[in-house]
Amino acid sequence: MAATTDQIGRDLDDELHFISWNMNGLRTFNMSEVLTKRVGTMNCSILAIQETKLTRNMLEASQACVDDYSSYFSFSKNRSGYSGVANYCHTTATPIRAEEGIAGSNFQPAYKVDLPIAVGNYPDIGEDQSADAKYGDNDGRTVITQHVVIEPDGSEKLLNVINVYCPRLRDDPSDPVNNRQFKLNFHNFLTERARNMVKSGQFVVIMGDLNVSHKLEDQSDATDPKQFVHHEFRQWLDHLLSKDEESGVCFVDTFRSKHPDRPGSFTCWNTRLNARQNNYGARIDYILVDSWFSKYLRDAQVHQDIMGSDHCPISATFHSIRFKANTFIPRTASKFYAQFCHRQPKLNDLFKPSDVQAARTTAIQNEIDRKKRILKQSSLASFLVKKPKLEEPNLTGPENDQNSITKSTPNDGSSGFIKEVNAESVSAWRLLFKPPDTPTCTGHGEKCSLRTVSKEGVNVGRQFWVCPRGVGKPGDKNASCNFFKWVNSKAS
Protein backbone atom coordinates (compact mmCIF):
# COMPACT_ATOMS: atom_id res chain seq x y z
CA MET A 1 0.00 0.00 0.00
CA ALA A 2 1.13 3.54 -0.64
CA ALA A 3 1.49 6.43 1.83
CA THR A 4 -0.69 6.45 4.91
CA THR A 5 -2.18 9.83 4.06
CA ASP A 6 -3.00 11.38 0.70
CA GLN A 7 -2.54 14.99 -0.44
CA ILE A 8 -5.63 16.23 1.33
CA GLY A 9 -4.70 14.40 4.50
CA ARG A 10 -7.15 11.52 4.40
CA ASP A 11 -5.97 8.60 6.44
CA LEU A 12 -5.60 5.85 3.88
CA ASP A 13 -5.05 3.21 6.54
CA ASP A 14 -8.68 3.76 7.42
CA GLU A 15 -9.84 3.07 3.89
CA LEU A 16 -10.97 -0.13 2.23
CA HIS A 17 -10.58 -0.36 -1.54
CA PHE A 18 -12.56 -2.98 -3.42
CA ILE A 19 -12.17 -3.65 -7.12
CA SER A 20 -14.10 -6.09 -9.28
CA TRP A 21 -13.18 -7.03 -12.82
CA ASN A 22 -14.40 -9.67 -15.24
CA MET A 23 -11.05 -10.29 -16.96
CA ASN A 24 -12.38 -12.69 -19.58
CA GLY A 25 -9.47 -15.12 -19.38
CA LEU A 26 -6.51 -14.84 -17.05
CA ARG A 27 -3.98 -16.49 -19.36
CA THR A 28 -3.03 -13.24 -21.08
CA PHE A 29 -2.43 -11.42 -17.79
CA ASN A 30 0.46 -11.23 -15.36
CA MET A 31 -1.32 -10.59 -12.07
CA SER A 32 1.61 -8.78 -10.53
CA GLU A 33 1.44 -6.28 -13.42
CA VAL A 34 -2.32 -6.00 -13.03
CA LEU A 35 -2.13 -5.28 -9.30
CA THR A 36 0.80 -2.88 -9.42
CA LYS A 37 0.05 -1.07 -12.68
CA ARG A 38 -3.41 -1.52 -14.20
CA VAL A 39 -5.32 -1.13 -10.96
CA GLY A 40 -2.24 -0.15 -8.94
CA THR A 41 -3.19 3.50 -8.45
CA MET A 42 -6.42 2.43 -6.75
CA ASN A 43 -4.58 1.14 -3.69
CA CYS A 44 -6.38 -2.17 -3.98
CA SER A 45 -7.31 -4.01 -0.76
CA ILE A 46 -9.29 -6.77 -2.48
CA LEU A 47 -9.53 -7.48 -6.19
CA ALA A 48 -12.33 -9.84 -7.18
CA ILE A 49 -11.91 -11.26 -10.67
CA GLN A 50 -14.34 -13.27 -12.75
CA GLU A 51 -14.01 -15.54 -15.78
CA THR A 52 -10.46 -16.70 -15.15
CA LYS A 53 -11.30 -19.54 -17.57
CA LEU A 54 -8.67 -21.63 -15.80
CA THR A 55 -8.59 -25.05 -14.28
CA ARG A 56 -6.39 -25.60 -11.27
CA ASN A 57 -3.57 -27.27 -13.22
CA MET A 58 -3.49 -24.38 -15.73
CA LEU A 59 -2.72 -21.87 -13.00
CA GLU A 60 0.79 -20.40 -13.21
CA ALA A 61 2.99 -19.11 -10.43
CA SER A 62 2.67 -15.55 -11.79
CA GLN A 63 -1.08 -15.82 -11.08
CA ALA A 64 -1.05 -17.88 -7.90
CA CYS A 65 1.85 -16.35 -5.97
CA VAL A 66 1.81 -12.54 -6.23
CA ASP A 67 3.89 -10.39 -3.88
CA ASP A 68 1.88 -8.62 -1.16
CA TYR A 69 -1.32 -10.55 -1.96
CA SER A 70 -2.84 -13.90 -1.11
CA SER A 71 -5.33 -15.27 -3.62
CA TYR A 72 -8.28 -17.65 -3.36
CA PHE A 73 -9.61 -19.37 -6.48
CA SER A 74 -12.67 -21.33 -7.45
CA PHE A 75 -12.39 -23.32 -10.68
CA SER A 76 -15.14 -24.96 -12.69
CA LYS A 77 -15.01 -28.68 -12.11
CA ASN A 78 -17.89 -29.17 -14.54
CA ARG A 79 -16.20 -27.72 -17.60
CA SER A 80 -12.59 -26.99 -18.50
CA GLY A 81 -11.58 -23.43 -19.35
CA TYR A 82 -14.92 -22.03 -18.26
CA SER A 83 -16.00 -19.38 -15.68
CA GLY A 84 -13.68 -19.31 -12.62
CA VAL A 85 -13.35 -16.58 -9.98
CA ALA A 86 -10.67 -15.41 -7.53
CA ASN A 87 -10.18 -12.92 -4.69
CA TYR A 88 -6.76 -11.26 -4.40
CA CYS A 89 -6.38 -9.93 -0.87
CA HIS A 90 -3.63 -7.48 0.09
CA THR A 91 -1.53 -8.38 3.15
CA THR A 92 -3.41 -5.65 5.03
CA ALA A 93 -6.66 -7.49 4.17
CA THR A 94 -5.73 -11.14 4.67
CA PRO A 95 -8.93 -13.13 5.28
CA ILE A 96 -9.46 -15.51 8.18
CA ARG A 97 -11.46 -17.94 6.01
CA ALA A 98 -12.00 -18.58 2.32
CA GLU A 99 -14.59 -20.83 0.78
CA GLU A 100 -15.79 -21.90 -2.68
CA GLY A 101 -19.43 -21.92 -3.78
CA ILE A 102 -22.55 -20.06 -2.70
CA ALA A 103 -24.91 -22.80 -1.50
CA GLY A 104 -22.39 -24.58 0.75
CA SER A 105 -23.34 -27.93 -0.79
CA ASN A 106 -19.84 -29.22 -0.08
CA PHE A 107 -20.27 -28.43 3.61
CA GLN A 108 -23.87 -29.40 4.21
CA PRO A 109 -25.52 -30.99 6.00
CA ALA A 110 -22.96 -32.58 8.34
CA TYR A 111 -20.95 -29.40 8.94
CA LYS A 112 -23.76 -26.93 8.63
CA VAL A 113 -22.86 -25.05 11.76
CA ASP A 114 -19.61 -23.84 13.28
CA LEU A 115 -17.03 -25.72 11.26
CA PRO A 116 -13.95 -23.59 11.96
CA ILE A 117 -12.90 -23.51 8.31
CA ALA A 118 -16.39 -22.82 6.93
CA VAL A 119 -17.82 -19.35 6.44
CA GLY A 120 -21.31 -20.51 7.41
CA ASN A 121 -24.78 -18.98 7.09
CA TYR A 122 -25.79 -21.40 4.36
CA PRO A 123 -29.20 -21.22 2.70
CA ASP A 124 -31.84 -23.89 3.15
CA ILE A 125 -31.68 -26.14 0.14
CA GLY A 126 -34.77 -28.07 -0.87
CA GLU A 127 -34.59 -31.63 -2.06
CA ASP A 128 -35.41 -30.50 -5.58
CA GLN A 129 -32.65 -27.86 -5.49
CA SER A 130 -29.77 -30.01 -4.33
CA ALA A 131 -28.56 -30.94 -7.82
CA ASP A 132 -28.50 -27.26 -8.86
CA ALA A 133 -26.73 -26.31 -5.63
CA LYS A 134 -24.05 -28.90 -6.24
CA TYR A 135 -23.64 -27.96 -9.89
CA GLY A 136 -23.45 -24.24 -9.10
CA ASP A 137 -20.92 -24.74 -6.30
CA ASN A 138 -18.70 -26.77 -8.62
CA ASP A 139 -18.99 -24.39 -11.55
CA GLY A 140 -16.36 -21.84 -10.47
CA ARG A 141 -18.93 -19.09 -9.90
CA THR A 142 -18.37 -18.00 -6.32
CA VAL A 143 -15.55 -17.52 -3.85
CA ILE A 144 -16.09 -15.98 -0.42
CA THR A 145 -13.37 -14.51 1.75
CA GLN A 146 -14.14 -13.62 5.35
CA HIS A 147 -12.27 -10.77 7.07
CA VAL A 148 -12.29 -9.01 10.41
CA VAL A 149 -12.84 -5.24 10.29
CA ILE A 150 -12.61 -2.64 13.04
CA GLU A 151 -15.27 0.04 13.24
CA PRO A 152 -14.58 3.64 14.43
CA ASP A 153 -15.65 2.77 18.00
CA GLY A 154 -13.12 -0.06 18.07
CA SER A 155 -15.62 -2.89 17.78
CA GLU A 156 -14.76 -5.85 15.56
CA LYS A 157 -17.06 -7.33 12.98
CA LEU A 158 -16.89 -10.04 10.33
CA LEU A 159 -16.95 -8.85 6.72
CA ASN A 160 -17.74 -11.35 3.97
CA VAL A 161 -16.63 -10.58 0.43
CA ILE A 162 -18.74 -12.63 -1.96
CA ASN A 163 -17.21 -12.67 -5.43
CA VAL A 164 -19.76 -13.96 -7.89
CA TYR A 165 -20.10 -14.74 -11.58
CA CYS A 166 -23.83 -15.21 -12.15
CA PRO A 167 -25.12 -17.41 -14.98
CA ARG A 168 -25.69 -15.61 -18.25
CA LEU A 169 -29.10 -14.47 -19.38
CA ARG A 170 -28.47 -15.41 -22.98
CA ASP A 171 -30.27 -18.36 -24.45
CA ASP A 172 -27.56 -20.63 -25.72
CA PRO A 173 -28.59 -24.23 -26.39
CA SER A 174 -24.95 -25.36 -26.21
CA ASP A 175 -24.69 -24.05 -22.65
CA PRO A 176 -25.37 -26.84 -20.14
CA VAL A 177 -26.61 -24.33 -17.59
CA ASN A 178 -29.04 -22.85 -20.07
CA ASN A 179 -31.75 -23.71 -17.66
CA ARG A 180 -34.05 -21.10 -16.23
CA GLN A 181 -34.57 -22.98 -12.99
CA PHE A 182 -30.83 -23.35 -12.38
CA LYS A 183 -30.35 -19.61 -12.75
CA LEU A 184 -33.28 -18.79 -10.49
CA ASN A 185 -31.99 -21.22 -7.86
CA PHE A 186 -28.48 -19.76 -8.09
CA HIS A 187 -29.86 -16.24 -7.58
CA ASN A 188 -31.95 -17.39 -4.63
CA PHE A 189 -29.00 -19.14 -2.95
CA LEU A 190 -27.01 -15.91 -3.29
CA THR A 191 -29.81 -13.76 -1.85
CA GLU A 192 -30.49 -16.09 1.06
CA ARG A 193 -26.83 -16.62 1.93
CA ALA A 194 -26.05 -12.90 1.85
CA ARG A 195 -29.13 -12.05 3.92
CA ASN A 196 -28.34 -14.80 6.46
CA MET A 197 -24.89 -13.29 6.94
CA VAL A 198 -26.30 -9.81 7.54
CA LYS A 199 -28.98 -11.20 9.89
CA SER A 200 -26.23 -12.79 11.98
CA GLY A 201 -24.57 -9.41 12.39
CA GLN A 202 -21.91 -9.59 9.66
CA PHE A 203 -21.11 -7.10 6.93
CA VAL A 204 -21.47 -8.27 3.33
CA VAL A 205 -19.97 -7.08 0.07
CA ILE A 206 -21.22 -8.79 -3.10
CA MET A 207 -19.07 -7.96 -6.07
CA GLY A 208 -18.86 -9.36 -9.53
CA ASP A 209 -20.55 -9.93 -12.84
CA LEU A 210 -24.26 -10.36 -12.12
CA ASN A 211 -25.00 -10.74 -15.84
CA VAL A 212 -28.05 -8.50 -15.67
CA SER A 213 -28.46 -4.76 -16.18
CA HIS A 214 -30.64 -3.20 -13.54
CA LYS A 215 -32.35 -0.16 -15.04
CA LEU A 216 -33.09 1.07 -18.55
CA GLU A 217 -30.17 3.51 -18.36
CA ASP A 218 -27.88 0.55 -17.63
CA GLN A 219 -28.34 -0.98 -21.07
CA SER A 220 -27.84 0.67 -24.47
CA ASP A 221 -29.99 -1.60 -26.57
CA ALA A 222 -33.01 -1.74 -24.27
CA THR A 223 -35.89 -0.82 -26.55
CA ASP A 224 -39.04 -2.03 -24.85
CA PRO A 225 -39.25 -0.55 -21.32
CA LYS A 226 -42.18 -2.79 -20.33
CA GLN A 227 -40.49 -5.99 -21.35
CA PHE A 228 -37.27 -4.74 -19.76
CA VAL A 229 -38.62 -4.27 -16.24
CA HIS A 230 -40.62 -7.48 -16.32
CA HIS A 231 -37.62 -9.69 -16.93
CA GLU A 232 -37.51 -12.18 -14.07
CA PHE A 233 -33.74 -11.96 -13.53
CA ARG A 234 -33.97 -8.17 -13.38
CA GLN A 235 -36.77 -8.55 -10.85
CA TRP A 236 -34.45 -10.74 -8.80
CA LEU A 237 -31.89 -7.91 -8.67
CA ASP A 238 -34.68 -5.50 -7.71
CA HIS A 239 -35.66 -7.87 -4.93
CA LEU A 240 -32.06 -8.09 -3.65
CA LEU A 241 -31.80 -4.29 -3.65
CA SER A 242 -35.08 -3.75 -1.81
CA LYS A 243 -35.69 -4.08 1.90
CA ASP A 244 -36.59 -7.49 3.21
CA GLU A 245 -39.65 -6.73 5.34
CA GLU A 246 -39.02 -9.54 7.77
CA SER A 247 -35.37 -8.85 8.61
CA GLY A 248 -34.88 -5.27 7.44
CA VAL A 249 -31.90 -6.41 5.37
CA CYS A 250 -31.30 -4.44 2.21
CA PHE A 251 -28.44 -4.20 -0.28
CA VAL A 252 -27.17 -1.02 -1.91
CA ASP A 253 -25.79 -0.60 -5.42
CA THR A 254 -22.70 1.43 -4.49
CA PHE A 255 -22.24 3.06 -7.89
CA ARG A 256 -25.85 4.20 -8.28
CA SER A 257 -26.03 5.40 -4.71
CA LYS A 258 -23.15 7.80 -5.41
CA HIS A 259 -23.97 8.60 -9.04
CA PRO A 260 -27.74 8.16 -9.46
CA ASP A 261 -27.94 10.00 -12.78
CA ARG A 262 -24.61 9.41 -14.46
CA PRO A 263 -25.41 8.15 -17.98
CA GLY A 264 -23.34 5.78 -20.09
CA SER A 265 -21.74 4.08 -17.08
CA PHE A 266 -21.39 0.77 -18.84
CA THR A 267 -19.04 -1.98 -17.71
CA CYS A 268 -19.29 -4.42 -20.62
CA TRP A 269 -19.35 -4.12 -24.41
CA ASN A 270 -19.57 -6.41 -27.40
CA THR A 271 -15.94 -6.13 -28.50
CA ARG A 272 -16.49 -8.26 -31.59
CA LEU A 273 -18.73 -5.46 -32.87
CA ASN A 274 -16.28 -2.81 -31.64
CA ALA A 275 -19.09 -1.41 -29.49
CA ARG A 276 -16.77 -0.01 -26.81
CA GLN A 277 -15.68 2.70 -29.25
CA ASN A 278 -19.14 4.31 -29.03
CA ASN A 279 -19.79 3.21 -25.47
CA TYR A 280 -22.73 1.08 -26.61
CA GLY A 281 -22.85 -1.42 -23.78
CA ALA A 282 -24.40 -2.54 -20.52
CA ARG A 283 -23.74 -2.14 -16.79
CA ILE A 284 -23.79 -5.72 -15.50
CA ASP A 285 -20.88 -5.56 -12.98
CA TYR A 286 -21.68 -4.37 -9.47
CA ILE A 287 -20.36 -3.84 -5.99
CA LEU A 288 -23.34 -4.26 -3.66
CA VAL A 289 -23.10 -3.83 0.10
CA ASP A 290 -25.55 -4.25 2.94
CA SER A 291 -27.15 -1.01 4.10
CA TRP A 292 -25.32 -1.02 7.47
CA PHE A 293 -21.92 -1.26 5.82
CA SER A 294 -22.95 1.34 3.22
CA LYS A 295 -22.68 4.13 5.81
CA TYR A 296 -18.90 3.85 5.33
CA LEU A 297 -19.10 4.19 1.54
CA ARG A 298 -16.94 7.04 0.25
CA ASP A 299 -17.20 6.59 -3.51
CA ALA A 300 -17.78 4.11 -6.30
CA GLN A 301 -16.50 4.28 -9.87
CA VAL A 302 -16.58 2.59 -13.26
CA HIS A 303 -13.11 2.53 -14.85
CA GLN A 304 -13.81 2.57 -18.56
CA ASP A 305 -10.25 3.69 -19.35
CA ILE A 306 -8.74 0.39 -18.19
CA MET A 307 -8.52 -2.01 -21.11
CA GLY A 308 -7.71 -5.69 -21.48
CA SER A 309 -11.12 -7.38 -21.35
CA ASP A 310 -14.62 -6.95 -22.75
CA HIS A 311 -15.47 -5.67 -19.25
CA CYS A 312 -13.84 -2.79 -17.38
CA PRO A 313 -13.01 -2.78 -13.66
CA ILE A 314 -15.31 -1.15 -11.12
CA SER A 315 -14.38 0.02 -7.64
CA ALA A 316 -15.79 1.12 -4.29
CA THR A 317 -13.96 2.84 -1.45
CA PHE A 318 -14.96 2.87 2.22
CA HIS A 319 -13.71 5.23 4.94
CA SER A 320 -13.43 5.25 8.75
CA ILE A 321 -13.14 1.48 8.90
CA ARG A 322 -10.11 -0.80 8.63
CA PHE A 323 -9.11 -4.43 8.36
CA LYS A 324 -7.81 -6.14 11.47
CA ALA A 325 -4.30 -7.43 10.87
CA ASN A 326 -4.11 -11.17 10.32
CA THR A 327 -0.85 -12.95 9.64
CA PHE A 328 -2.29 -16.45 9.38
CA ILE A 329 -3.03 -17.02 5.69
CA PRO A 330 -5.83 -19.60 5.16
CA ARG A 331 -4.52 -22.88 3.77
CA THR A 332 -6.89 -22.61 0.81
CA ALA A 333 -4.72 -19.81 -0.64
CA SER A 334 -3.36 -20.64 -4.09
CA LYS A 335 0.25 -20.20 -2.99
CA PHE A 336 -0.17 -23.39 -0.91
CA TYR A 337 -1.27 -25.53 -3.87
CA ALA A 338 1.06 -28.52 -4.24
CA GLN A 339 2.31 -27.32 -7.62
CA PHE A 340 3.71 -24.11 -6.09
CA CYS A 341 5.15 -25.50 -2.88
CA HIS A 342 8.93 -25.95 -2.76
CA ARG A 343 9.07 -24.64 -6.27
CA GLN A 344 12.58 -23.89 -7.52
CA PRO A 345 12.84 -21.91 -10.75
CA LYS A 346 14.13 -24.19 -13.47
CA LEU A 347 16.64 -23.05 -16.06
CA ASN A 348 14.07 -23.98 -18.72
CA ASP A 349 11.58 -21.49 -17.29
CA LEU A 350 13.95 -18.66 -18.09
CA PHE A 351 14.00 -19.54 -21.78
CA LYS A 352 10.49 -20.83 -22.19
CA PRO A 353 8.39 -18.44 -24.30
CA SER A 354 5.12 -17.57 -22.69
CA ASP A 355 1.97 -19.21 -23.96
CA VAL A 356 0.97 -15.96 -25.61
CA GLN A 357 4.22 -15.72 -27.54
CA ALA A 358 4.03 -19.38 -28.47
CA ALA A 359 0.47 -18.96 -29.75
CA ARG A 360 1.50 -15.92 -31.77
CA THR A 361 4.49 -17.73 -33.29
CA THR A 362 2.27 -20.65 -34.26
CA ALA A 363 -0.30 -18.31 -35.83
CA ILE A 364 2.39 -16.56 -37.90
CA GLN A 365 3.88 -19.89 -39.01
CA ASN A 366 0.42 -21.16 -40.01
CA GLU A 367 -0.16 -18.06 -42.11
CA ILE A 368 3.21 -18.44 -43.85
CA ASP A 369 2.46 -22.12 -44.55
CA ARG A 370 -0.95 -21.22 -45.93
CA LYS A 371 0.49 -18.61 -48.28
CA LYS A 372 3.21 -21.00 -49.41
CA ARG A 373 0.57 -23.60 -50.25
CA ILE A 374 -1.41 -21.09 -52.30
CA LEU A 375 1.77 -20.01 -54.08
CA LYS A 376 2.63 -23.60 -54.91
CA GLN A 377 -0.77 -24.08 -56.53
CA SER A 378 -0.46 -20.76 -58.29
CA SER A 379 3.03 -21.57 -59.65
CA LEU A 380 1.85 -24.89 -61.01
CA ALA A 381 -1.12 -23.23 -62.67
CA SER A 382 1.16 -20.69 -64.32
CA PHE A 383 2.93 -23.50 -66.18
CA LEU A 384 -0.30 -24.94 -67.47
CA VAL A 385 -2.36 -21.87 -68.30
CA LYS A 386 -1.33 -18.70 -70.05
CA LYS A 387 -2.36 -16.06 -67.60
CA PRO A 388 -3.54 -12.56 -68.40
CA LYS A 389 -0.82 -10.06 -67.70
CA LEU A 390 -0.77 -9.25 -64.04
CA GLU A 391 -0.73 -5.66 -63.01
CA GLU A 392 2.42 -4.65 -61.20
CA PRO A 393 1.69 -4.61 -57.49
CA ASN A 394 3.08 -1.96 -55.21
CA LEU A 395 3.60 -4.26 -52.30
CA THR A 396 6.25 -6.88 -52.15
CA GLY A 397 6.36 -10.08 -50.21
CA PRO A 398 9.02 -10.66 -47.61
CA GLU A 399 12.54 -10.46 -49.02
CA ASN A 400 13.49 -13.96 -47.97
CA ASP A 401 10.47 -15.57 -49.52
CA GLN A 402 11.21 -13.96 -52.88
CA ASN A 403 14.73 -15.30 -52.72
CA SER A 404 13.48 -18.75 -51.99
CA ILE A 405 11.29 -18.66 -55.09
CA THR A 406 14.15 -17.56 -57.31
CA LYS A 407 16.39 -20.23 -55.92
CA SER A 408 13.82 -23.00 -56.17
CA THR A 409 13.10 -22.32 -59.85
CA PRO A 410 15.49 -24.10 -62.22
CA ASN A 411 17.23 -21.35 -64.15
CA ASP A 412 19.96 -22.33 -66.55
CA GLY A 413 19.65 -19.01 -68.37
CA SER A 414 18.83 -20.78 -71.63
CA SER A 415 15.11 -20.27 -71.76
CA GLY A 416 13.07 -17.08 -71.94
CA PHE A 417 10.01 -19.14 -71.06
CA ILE A 418 11.42 -20.04 -67.69
CA LYS A 419 12.34 -16.44 -67.03
CA GLU A 420 8.79 -15.37 -67.90
CA VAL A 421 7.25 -18.00 -65.66
CA ASN A 422 9.65 -16.92 -62.99
CA ALA A 423 8.55 -13.31 -63.24
CA GLU A 424 4.91 -14.35 -63.22
CA SER A 425 5.42 -16.46 -60.14
CA VAL A 426 7.01 -13.57 -58.37
CA SER A 427 4.15 -11.29 -59.36
CA ALA A 428 1.62 -13.89 -58.26
CA TRP A 429 3.48 -14.18 -54.99
CA ARG A 430 3.40 -10.45 -54.57
CA LEU A 431 -0.31 -10.37 -55.28
CA LEU A 432 -0.91 -12.92 -52.58
CA PHE A 433 0.69 -10.60 -50.08
CA LYS A 434 -1.09 -7.56 -51.40
CA PRO A 435 -4.22 -6.99 -49.37
CA PRO A 436 -7.32 -6.65 -51.52
CA ASP A 437 -8.11 -3.03 -52.43
CA THR A 438 -9.79 -1.48 -49.42
CA PRO A 439 -13.19 0.02 -50.22
CA THR A 440 -14.56 3.01 -48.34
CA CYS A 441 -17.83 2.84 -46.43
CA THR A 442 -20.82 4.71 -47.82
CA GLY A 443 -21.73 6.45 -44.56
CA HIS A 444 -18.37 7.97 -43.64
CA GLY A 445 -16.15 7.53 -46.71
CA GLU A 446 -13.60 5.82 -44.43
CA LYS A 447 -11.40 2.85 -45.31
CA CYS A 448 -13.22 -0.32 -44.28
CA SER A 449 -12.11 -3.03 -41.85
CA LEU A 450 -11.47 -6.54 -43.14
CA ARG A 451 -13.21 -9.38 -41.30
CA THR A 452 -13.44 -13.13 -41.74
CA VAL A 453 -16.51 -15.30 -41.20
CA SER A 454 -15.71 -17.57 -38.27
CA LYS A 455 -19.16 -19.10 -37.87
CA GLU A 456 -19.46 -22.62 -39.29
CA GLY A 457 -21.52 -22.64 -42.49
CA VAL A 458 -21.27 -22.11 -46.23
CA ASN A 459 -19.36 -18.85 -45.79
CA VAL A 460 -16.86 -19.92 -43.14
CA GLY A 461 -13.42 -18.47 -43.85
CA ARG A 462 -14.82 -15.93 -46.31
CA GLN A 463 -13.63 -12.36 -45.94
CA PHE A 464 -15.76 -9.24 -46.01
CA TRP A 465 -15.48 -5.49 -45.57
CA VAL A 466 -17.38 -3.50 -42.96
CA CYS A 467 -17.54 0.11 -41.82
CA PRO A 468 -14.49 0.60 -39.55
CA ARG A 469 -16.58 2.17 -36.79
CA GLY A 470 -18.05 0.27 -33.89
CA VAL A 471 -21.76 -0.40 -33.53
CA GLY A 472 -23.83 2.16 -31.67
CA LYS A 473 -27.32 3.47 -31.15
CA PRO A 474 -29.40 3.65 -34.35
CA GLY A 475 -28.96 7.12 -35.82
CA ASP A 476 -25.64 7.74 -34.04
CA LYS A 477 -23.55 9.31 -36.83
CA ASN A 478 -20.34 8.37 -35.02
CA ALA A 479 -21.30 4.72 -35.06
CA SER A 480 -21.11 2.11 -37.82
CA CYS A 481 -23.05 2.93 -41.01
CA ASN A 482 -23.56 -0.84 -41.48
CA PHE A 483 -21.62 -0.86 -44.77
CA PHE A 484 -20.95 -4.46 -45.82
CA LYS A 485 -19.22 -5.95 -48.86
CA TRP A 486 -17.81 -9.41 -49.58
CA VAL A 487 -14.17 -9.57 -50.66
CA ASN A 488 -14.10 -11.24 -54.13
CA SER A 489 -17.84 -10.77 -54.59
CA LYS A 490 -18.81 -11.53 -58.17
CA ALA A 491 -20.39 -8.11 -58.56
CA SER A 492 -17.17 -6.23 -57.83
Ligand SMILES: [Zn+2]
Ligand atom coordinates in the same frame (compact mmCIF):
# COMPACT_ATOMS: atom_id res chain seq x y z
ZN1 LIG B 1 -19.17 3.99 -42.14
